[in-house]
Amino acid sequence: MENVFADRISYVPRSFIREILKVTADPSIISFAGGLPNRDLFPLRELKAAANTVLDESGREALQYSSSEGDLELRNWIADRYKKKNKFTIHPKNILITSGSQQGLDLLGKTFLNEGDNVIIEEPGYLGAIQAFSLYKPTFFPISLDADGIKTDKLKQVLLNHDIKLFYCVPNFQNPSGISYSEKKRQEVAELLKEKNTILIEDDPYGELRFLGKDRTSFYNIIPNNTVLLGSFSKIVAPSFRIGWIVAKDEIMDKLIIAKQASDLHTNYFGQKIILQYMKDNDIDEHIDKIKKAYSGQRNAMVAAIQKHFPQGINYTEPEGGMFLWITLTEGLSALKLFEKAIRQKVAFVPGDPFYVDKKDVNTLRLNFSSVDEETIRIGIKKLGEVLKNY
Amino acid sequence: MENVFADRISYVPRSFIREILKVTADPSIISFAGGLPNRDLFPLRELKAAANTVLDESGREALQYSSSEGDLELRNWIADRYKKKNKFTIHPKNILITSGSQQGLDLLGKTFLNEGDNVIIEEPGYLGAIQAFSLYKPTFFPISLDADGIKTDKLKQVLLNHDIKLFYCVPNFQNPSGISYSEKKRQEVAELLKEKNTILIEDDPYGELRFLGKDRTSFYNIIPNNTVLLGSFSKIVAPSFRIGWIVAKDEIMDKLIIAKQASDLHTNYFGQKIILQYMKDNDIDEHIDKIKKAYSGQRNAMVAAIQKHFPQGINYTEPEGGMFLWITLTEGLSALKLFEKAIRQKVAFVPGDPFYVDKKDVNTLRLNFSSVDEETIRIGIKKLGEVLKNY
Structure with missing residues (x-):
């Protein structure tokens, strides 16, 4: 019955992230793949x-x-x-x-x-x-x-x-x-x-x-x-x-x-x-300050761990807010292949592909720092650094 | 900037009912125009x-x-x-x-x-x-x-x-x-x-x-x-x-x-x-029974009042459930014109027009019985009957 559907629906990319989130539902995996706010901070x-x-x-x-x-x-x-x-x-x-x-x-x-x-x-x-x-x-x-x-x-x-x-x-x-x-x-x-x-x-x-x-x-x-x-x-x-x-x-x-x-x-x-x-x-500014303080610590932990554990030649953004950080691997490397290797070492991220409208198998990836605590961020980024060194 | 919009948006009929509901927000009006469940029954x-x-x-x-x-x-x-x-x-x-x-x-x-x-x-x-x-x-x-x-x-x-x-x-x-x-x-x-x-x-x-x-x-x-x-x-x-x-x-x-x-x-x-x-x-069936009992009473009050107060030649449906009843006026009459007259007598309904894709100024109208109590239904239908007799 494929032909019964509207053309438009075939134009929508399937959510790659949904698929990834299924893989990373395993609680033994350290996941930087989500895009979730830190639930411990919900009022x-x-x-x-x-x-x-x-x-x-x-x-x-x-x-x-x-x-x-x-x-x-x-x-x-x-x-x-x-x-x-x-x-x-x-x-x-x-x-x-x-x-x-x-x-x-x-x-x-x-x-x-x-x-x-x-x-x-x-x-x-x-x-x-x-x-x-x-x-x-x-x-x-x-x-x-x-x-x-x-x-x-x-x-x-x-x-x-x-x-x-x-x-x-x-x-x-x-x-x-x-x-x-x-x-x-x-x-x-x-x-x-x-x-x-x-x-x-x-x-x-x-x-x-x-x-x-x-x-x-x-x-x-x-x-x-x-x-x-x-x-x-x-x-x-x-x-x-x-x-x-x-x-x-x-x-x-x-x-x-x-x-x-x-x-x-x-x-x-x-x-x-x-x-x-x-x-x-309630005082929303007070609450937002609490979120910012927590995310700032998580972001700093991630940046410090990247500097310590990632090999040379890998670029990363240094966000001044928000929940995400972006990694650019050495040219020619595949974030999708890296994902496969990383998941075996129980660490996950989102390969860059779904964020492009006309590029495939890119060398970029997204890391979320808002939903993982600082200690786990250090452990996870260290693991990811090792996967990168062996890639 | 009209030309900046998508064609599709001009295909959507404006909600006539929204406009009507604005008119009928006046609390002195008895409104059969809404499509609301009876809020007194919310658990x-x-x-x-x-x-x-x-x-x-x-x-x-x-x-x-x-x-x-x-x-x-x-x-x-x-x-x-x-x-x-x-x-x-x-x-x-x-x-x-x-x-x-x-x-x-x-x-x-x-x-x-x-x-x-x-x-x-x-x-x-x-x-x-x-x-x-x-x-x-x-x-x-x-x-x-x-x-x-x-x-x-x-x-x-x-x-x-x-x-x-x-x-x-x-x-x-x-x-x-x-x-x-x-x-x-x-x-x-x-x-x-x-x-x-x-x-x-x-x-x-x-x-x-x-x-x-x-x-x-x-x-x-x-x-x-x-x-x-x-x-x-x-x-x-x-x-x-x-x-x-x-x-x-x-x-x-x-x-x-x-x-x-x-x-x-x-x-x-x-x-x-x-x-x-x-x-x-909770027992949802018990709750639904309560709703059905109330709506049944409201529907019966409306049907009885229509039989008593509406002039000959006006058709009405006799619903076995739900929230609405449909009136068909004598051919040639306009529900829109009736609406104008009725609103002056402080009673409202929805003229049939928005329920048709290709007809205008029809002789049909919708009455809601779920959100008006029985006594008010009797008063409102009586008023509407008088408006009809004078039309």
């Missing part, structure tokens, strides 16, 4: 209190159908947070609550992409975005990253030669590379985009998790007319609620709400109410 | 206990990312329920948890529909399905309903003359009409479909809410190879969690999981765990 007690407050104070409302836009008070909270943190003013009507940032990507694909439309994506790029957009059969233009963000000479050239509808980027502590755009790079990118019709999708799930250096300017600050901004509570509160949001101007928001309603009516409302209550009753 | 105390148990017993797991397929124990519960209620055996691997049934419709559109593919839909048909499928730009073939289900002579003719990819139906207490397919009609439909490649989407959010007559055979019982079955906890527990499911055979499920992952990674997991815990700790 469990506080969320339990918040859930009880919601059910006591507005239980029947919290259990009923709700609006497609999302809870107004929660959208107000998000607007206030941007005002405080990023110094820009957003009206809550320009915020749409989504079922995680992943749904934000799907809604943007639905709203913007005709078959064959051109989409710039970072190389390596976020796998979830590649999957979400692939369903709408765009033409991808991957542009590689320097240590301070996307290669602007290449970006300029692509923008000059092609009509680009979307430019998707994760400017803070990118998944998978851990790279952040410098202020200079942000200004350059903004300069290239500001006269264009291209929409920049600024996906920022990790922006609050900066543990080194100073916060950078959001593209929404520089070129608000070209920018759609995505945010999420998954990394600063807890992911299981699947609550993220999109910031977009009126005419885009109109379409996004239509797409949202057709996609799932609205995001689970009980979860929205719990997260809001949690933030009303 | 608030029990859900609170369940939420606390989940957080106490597996809190960190319940707050973490989870699998795209959905919680295995919940899928087992659903499979067991079908076995008990419908006498068919489903492997939990053939059940996918979705963010409400609405997402099930979107995932099916994503998975099956190329532009221009043919989709049979009931007339009147469920608005949410029209919206979800419209995004994938199919050609709709609306087929009208008799009191015992879809017109099979018309169905036969359409199946003979066209290659139909999907046939979407709500065979139990359809939204909007309240109509159910008779056993005979189900067998006839199954007979027409069984040699075809057409997929029947059996959307069954109300199936458990039968308060008159005997349960009918699911299409999944008769033609499992042609049927994809959708279910939901929204009407039997609470809608705010947005938890539904799709039952499909292996090769379809493979594609649906890819689409699911690209759409939102997974359905909110805390909500899944709460619903499961609630059902483990």
Whole structure:
């Protein structure tokens, strides 16, 4: 019955990571493959209190159908947070609550992409975005990253030669590379985009998790007319609620709400109410500081262990925040083959392949440091160093 | 910037009901326009206990990312329920948890529909399905309903003359009409479909809410190879969690999981765990009986009031379950115009228009009886009867 399916579904890469996570479910394996926040840092007690407050104070409302836009008070909270943190003013009507940032990507694909439309994506790029957009059969233009963000000479050239509808980027502590755009790079990118019709999708799930250096300017600050901004509570509160949001101007928001309603009516409302209550009753900055302190220690442990145990000629990024670090092996080596060897030594990572739209058997790989404790990181990276030396 | 959007988004009808619900938010209006379950029946105390148990017993797991397929124990519960209620055996691997049934419709559109593919839909048909499928730009073939289900002579003719990819139906207490397919009609439909490649989407959010007559055979019982079955906890527990499911055979499920992952990674997991815990700790049948008893009373109050207060020549359905009743005015009358008059008398309903793909200014309308108490139903229907008499 293969022919009964829509063409689009065959364009979506299977989730390689899902397959890998199955292999690494074995608890004897030290896994740097996941992309999970550290569950020990979830504010469990506080969320339990918040859930009880919601059910006591507005239980029947919290259990009923709700609006497609999302809870107004929660959208107000998000607007206030941007005002405080990023110094820009957003009206809550320009915020749409989504079922995680992943749904934000799907809604943007639905709203913007005709078959064959051109989409710039970072190389390596976020796998979830590649999957979400692939369903709408765009033409991808991957542009590689320097240590301070996307290669602007290449970006300029692509923008000059092609009509680009979307430019998707994760400017803070990118998944998978851990790279952040410098202020200079942000200004350059903004300069290239500001006269264009291209929409920049600024996906920022990790922006609050900066543990080194100073916060950078959001593209929404520089070129608000070209920018759609995505945010999420998954990394600063807890992911299981699947609550993220999109910031977009009126005419885009109109379409996004239509797409949202057709996609799932609205995001689970009980979860929205719990997260809001949690933030009303607690100091979110204090909680985020705790996460940043932990991740900073884990990141430092990983960088130190790499310096100590990895052979010469292997490059690694030094992220200033977020959850990931990116390894580039000596040219010609295969991260997939390394994975096979590593798994036999009970250590796992994600080979780079799924983060590329048109490259196979690459020499890059992603390491996650947020979900493994420092001691285990040292043991795991040492093991991986040995596998590398024997490769 | 209109030209920057995808073509598909202009194919989706705006939600008329959203606009109507805004008008009817005025608390002085008696509204039969909503499609809400009765919030007084939500098992608030029990859900609170369940939420606390989940957080106490597996809190960190319940707050973490989870699998795209959905919680295995919940899928087992659903499979067991079908076995008990419908006498068919489903492997939990053939059940996918979705963010409400609405997402099930979107995932099916994503998975099956190329532009221009043919989709049979009931007339009147469920608005949410029209919206979800419209995004994938199919050609709709609306087929009208008799009191015992879809017109099979018309169905036969359409199946003979066209290659139909999907046939979407709500065979139990359809939204909007309240109509159910008779056993005979189900067998006839199954007979027409069984040699075809057409997929029947059996959307069954109300199936458990039968308060008159005997349960009918699911299409999944008769033609499992042609049927994809959708279910939901929204009407039997609470809608705010947005938890539904799709039952499909292996090769379809493979594609649906890819689409699911690209759409939102997974359905909110805390909500899944709460619903499961609630059902483990409570007698769901007892709870459903309570809902059925209440809705039966509300439905009877509405039918009695219609008989008493509506003028001659107005037809109404007599649903055996669910939440809706359907009115057909004398030919030539406009439900939209009636709506304008009714709203001035502080009573509201949904004019039929949004339930048709190719008709405007129809003489039909939907009344909801689940979210209005019996006394208010009597007052509201009496008012509506007066408006009708003056029309």
